Each structure stands twice: as C-alpha cells, then as structure tokens.
Amino acid sequence: MPVFSFSYRPFEGKYIRRFRWWVVFLEEVRLWNRSRIFIVLFILGMLQPIARFIQIILYNAAIQDPNHPLAPLIRSVTWIKVDNELYFHFIRLQAPLVLLILLYVGAGAICADRKNRLWDIYFSKPIHWYDYLLGKLLSVVFCGFSLTFFPALILMLTDYTTKKSSTWLGLISYFPIVSDSLFFSLILVLPIALGIIAASSIFSTENITVISIVTLIIANTSLAGLLSNFMRDGNYMQVSLPVAIYFMGQRVFNIDRNIFFRTMDDINVTGMFLYIVSCCVLFLLISIIQVRKAEKG
Amino acid sequence: MDAQIETKELSKWFGEVVALNNVSVQIPSGVVGLLGPNGAGKSTFIKLALGLYRPSRGEIRILGKKPRNNFQILSILGYCPEMDHFVEEVSGFEFLYWLARYSGYHPKAAKKRVGDALERVHMVERMYDPISTYSKGMRQRIKVAQSLLHDPQILFLDEPMNGLDPTAREELFHLVIGLGNEGKTVVFSSHVLHEVERVTDTVILIYNGRVLALGKIREIRDLIQNHPRTIVIETMEPKKVYQLLSSDSNITSVNFDTQFLTVHTLDPLQTFKCINEIILEGKIPIFSFHCADEDLQSVFQYLISTHIPRGL
C-alpha cells in the first residue's frame, strides 16, 4: 500500500471553540432577512416606530416652545404626551405584528431542518444541541427585539436628544424606562419565541406549527374569557397567557388601568409571573427534548 | 419512427430563467436515455411530459395527445420522481396501496398489484415498516415500485439510480432493459454517462435547456464532422511511428509514452489508412490501435465544449 508523504492541507484558520451558536444564529438571520415577505412585514412593523418618532419630535418641539403654533393643540391631547406610558403602548401595540413576524421567521426554524434533513449536517459539525437550540432561539428573540426593545431604545434616544435641557446626567433618568421596556419586551418576546420553537420542534411543517400556535392562543384566551365571565367570584382571565403578559407589562410600567379584570384586588401578580415563567420552561423543555433526540439520531 | 413522445418548440421558463428552450424532439419506443448535467432541464422535460407543468411555449404530446390533466394519458404513464418525499408515517405497502387505488384498482386488485411491484424491487420483507425507517436505497426502490404499479406503457425514471447499492443498480439495469424489450417506452434520466450506456444506445443530450443531440450514440458521433479524434497506437517505437505518420496533415497533436503513441486527428479515416500502411510495410511492429474517445463521455464533452461558446 503506498504511503503518501503529503496529505490534505492542514486547516490554517481559527476554530471557534466557544459561542458556536453564533454560526446557527447568523445562518438563521441570513435566511429570513432575504425573504420579501419578511421585509414587507418588517416595514409594517416599523410604521409605529416611525409614527412614535414623529410624535416625540413634535411633542418636544411644541412643549419646549410656547410660541409653537401646534403647542395648544398638542398640550390638549393627552395621548400624545411623551412619558413612560408611551413606551408601554408602543410595545403593546407592536405585539400582534411581533407574533406574526415571529411566526413567519420561527415556524420553520426547526421543522424545516428536519424536513430537509439538515439535522444530519448540523450535528455532524462540532455543534451541540444547546448551540443549535440557542442559535435558533436567539435569532427569533433578536427578531422580536428588533421590533420592540431596539426601536424603543432609539425612541428614548430621540427623546433625550430633542430635549433642549438634556445633560449627560439626564441620561440616567432613562434607566428605569430602559429596564421597564427591556423587561416588557422580554416577557412579550420570549414566551412567543419559545412557544414557536417548541411547536416547530414537534410538528412536521411550518403551516402546522403556525396553526397550532394560533389555535392554542385563541383557545386559551377564549376559554379564559368565558371562565372569567361565568365564574364571577374570581379573576380567571389570568389563565390567558396573552392577558398575563399584557398585565405584567402594565405592572412594570406602573399603569393602573383595568381592562381585563373586574377588580384588581384578587390579582396574583407573582402567580401570573410564575405562570408565564412556567410556560416558558415547558416550551424550553419540549424544545430541548426534541433537539436532543435529533442530536442522538 | 413511431414517436411515443413528441415535442414542438417546447419551452418552459420560470421568471427570467429558461429551463427548456425550443425543444423539438420525437422519442421512439424502447429505452431512451435523457442525459445532461445537473440543472440541464431533464426534470423539467419529464414534468412537462407528465403534465405537471404547462409549457410556456410550444407543445408536448404523448401518443398524439396533450398530457396535462388528461386522464387517458396519465393512465399509461409511470413516473419515478427524482426528489425524495413521502408520507413518512405510513408503511411502504400502504403508500403504494393508495396510489394503486388512485390508479383505478379495486382494493383486492390493488393489494395484489402492490405485492407484485414490491416483489419486483425486492422490498417485500420490509413493506409493512414505516417509510421513515427506510434507508435511501429502500426509498428509491419504493419510488420505482410505485411507478410500475399500474404496468404503464411509458415510464419516466428521473435519476432512478440515486442511492442504490451496486446489487440494486444491477437489478434496476436489468429491469429497465427488460421493460424496453417488452416494447415499453422508458425515458431514463441521468447525469452519469455510464449508467445510460448500460441500458440504451439511444440518447437525448440536454444542456442548458437545449437539446444538443438525439439518436444513437454512434450516429451522434458521426454528426461531429470536425471533432478531432484520439487514436492510441501500441508500439515499441512510438517516435518512429510518428515520423512515418507525420506526412498526414490531419494530425493536430501527439503524445509519446514508452509503449504508446496518442494521436489527435481531424480525419480519423485518413489516419487509420496511414497506420494500416505502416503495418503492411512491416518495418515497425504495431501491436494494436484503437479510438480512445468513442464513449459517451467524449461525445458529451465535445458537444458541450463546442456549443457553450456559441452562447447557449
């Protein structure tokens, strides 16, 4: 048998030893940001930030200039006011589009890999199940944040820069709003992203994943609504995950308006928070089990 | 020629990409090889023949009739697709059973046909296992079996050898040749040249959506007028043989080896005549000589190399 003195050229690049999920993340982002439908949906998602941007500039211009022609009008309209409530409503109103876009980008994240037999390729590389899952999950979360938290940050920056009395120390006053927005965005995006990833790991096609998520949300909310109506001695609306997320957002931003509940007395905030967390843990467990199964082949 | 499949200026485009361009061919009965590299337009041609695609221009007729949504024509067509998609949860038997039912067989007859087809591809042992547990080769056999279910008169096999082991390949070669001998038309698509050569000597060469040639391999070869041919001469004194051949102005280049002289010529007949004269003179012993580029690979490469620069 001949023994060759030359073999394959050794790899001269650098192996990534940590953060291997980054490759999966980049691959996923690269996949959906080329799609025309994603671009259209994203543009739709950017309409509100643009409107809010104009609102902040107009409001700050009018409120700081007593001679501004629009000043009396802007002062008289309460909902145009720029305060922490603006960021709450901004993130809240983004929620339907966030769900739609996350369904679009996340529904096929895992099931398409299974359908196209890409698992064999992924797991033949030095990528573990946690790199794969983390990459997929973070790409969906990143997409959600790019419609909620990141634009909110830009809006805060706009607010800060358009205020005449802005000082460097004034930036500190934004920290509570930044943390509130981050928390609300996280509590909105993470359960949706985890739910979609879990459904994508269970079901065979994107369509089934989407309809399963929609079914669960509608069934959960409808039943909670009816239970709340029939059971007049308790606030059963808390059972609805979307309502729980909405209410947690209200709590974070200290907004006391009551929309879904008859009384605010018997609402268990900790219980609601734990309900959201347990849903996330359940979704995560489902995803982990499925992806680990895939890794084992 | 009794054309089973006939196309006239058949074209198919997807947006700006032309998949098939102005194809006019007549395919006779027997086994016909559809040969071309990946992305040449073979699968598009087959799908147009099956009526899965509508032609963008021109027409395709099977036994004189348009195939799209034509149930009479579809009942005599069999198709083994290239892609690998199944209802994964069902068994091979059940998958084929429902396709047999769709082909018009009653339950009892359908079961019998499925049994026969699975036996033909040696899948009886595993027929009740879910398709998701099958290997690539087994899935390929199931695809071939479903195409044979209703004993079609015209069969389209789109790259059927993919994933098959050598034994299964051999069996499929025999199966295809057998079907051809039975008088059926088998369109056998492949990008691997020797696969096609094993089952037929009639080929359609497709490249970039155009038909480069159609006919017997030798006939195609003869069509190539100015194609320099390679002749390998086995001799102990290759340099002396070359000196004697140097009078032949058709020789374009030569290569020497210790025992071989490889000659590229524009007119092989003239060069063969010269070699014969050398042998008859008997001065230099020539052990053997043969044309080295008469196989399909050479024909194909020649056709591609001459057609690509013309702006295909």
Add this chain to the structure above:
Amino acid sequence: MGIQIKKISNLYLDTKTSFYHALTITLRRDRFLLMSAICVLPVVIPVFVALFSRTVFRESGLDIFIRLSEQIYVHTLTPLLALFIGLIGIREEVDSLTIIYLLTRPVSRLAWVIGRFLAYMLIASFLLAIGILFTFIACVVLGSIHIDSIGIGMMSRYIGVGIMGLLGYGAISFMLGCATNYPIIIGVILFFGWEKAANFIPGIADFWTIQKYLDSMFPVLASQRYNRAVMTVLGSFQKELFFVSPLRAVITISVISAIFIFLAIWFVLWREFTKDRVVGAR
C-alpha cells in the same frame, strides 16, 4: 384548458378512494388528537362552574350552553377546525410534494378535492358534534336546561349551525390551500381578523363574512341582534344589523361553499404544484 369529464362511475370511485385515503391519513395525525382535545376542552367550563362557583348570581346551564356553543364552538372552533383539518390536510400534500404522486395518476381532480372535502367534513363535524354534545350534558347538570325535546332540539340546531360553518370556512380553506403559498397566514387574517373586524364596520360589510349567516341561524330571536354597540377610540355608536332569514343563510353558505370548492378544483387543475424550480430561478 381541457378538463376531461370522466364517467360518473369513475368519478364516484375516485371520490371514494380520495375520501378513504384522507380519512385514514388524518385520523392518525397528531393534530387530530390535539384538535379532539381542544374540541372537548370547553366542557371543563360548566364542570368548573358547577364545582367551584360560589356566587349566587352564577350563570344558568342554559346561558352557559348557549354562549359556549355560539362563542366557542361556532365562532372560534369552526374556523379553527377548517384551518387545522381542512386547510392543513390539503396543504400537507402540497408542502411535502407527495401531491405529484397523485397528479400523475389518472384520478379526477374534481373527485380528489371532493373526496378530501367530504373526509374533512366528516371528521370536523364529528369532533364538533361530540364537543357540543358533551358540553350540553355538562350544562344539564347546572340546571335550567334538560334532556328533552327542546334541549335536544337546541343542541341539534347548534350542531347544524356548526356544520354549516364547517362547510363555509372549509370551502374557503380548501381554496386557500390550493391557491396560495401562505394559506395559514391569510386564513388566520381572514377568519380571525376580517370576520371580527367586519362586525364593527358600519354598513353591510358583515354580509361579506360567514359569521353573519351563521349568526342568523342561531335559535335565538333575531330581533335581539338588530343593534350592536360598537366602542371605538373616538366614541361609541350603535351599528344597525340587517336581518337574514335562516333559510337564506343556509342557501348563501351553500352557494359560497360551492363557489369556493369549484375554485379549489380549478386551482388544482391550473396550478403547477411542483416546487423544485429550475436551477437559478427564484
């Protein structure tokens, strides 16, 4: 386009084959189990009320049954069943590309679509009927509704309305499944966006919804539904609702269904379902 009409006997056989095929495939799917669970889930509400409600002002069994039947079964679960079983059933063949095995068989496209539609109707109607039946029995426990001719008649009527809903939503779902590449998104927007929004648009926009005709079939006096209070950011207003008789509603839904089923068949005949486009195409 040359649509070849086969003999009736062949059409019947093709429909039967398509029907049984769809039935056997759908019944073993995970989503059938999920949908079965969701259909019987509303039963927990009357049970919950009976076991845990302490208030003296709790709703009666009759009220709970009516609201569950209307709001959950007819308005929510009917379109969901249409999307989940009808649309996904036909879309699965397209997405997994197994449709090309069927399209290369001498099976009538008309029979294939109708067979699948009948299978969907049978499965979805069964799930809906079982759900409504269990809910009815659970509500009987709460009182003010009994297992007598009136109670059973009311339950049957709700089942009938649900089946009409499945017919209308199902036909639209089938058409979407055959016509578009993003049927679920469009279906959700149509059934849970447009259908709900149209109720709040002044005028006759609600005539362009299935829900309008389903509401007309409910066994409650239609006069109670003449006006609807609509609350908006700018204020609230009364929307006048126009009455449609139950018979007209049944005819309208039947016609709508026939049109959409015809469109679904036309799309199956017309579209090219093979996705593997030529190299370089987008």
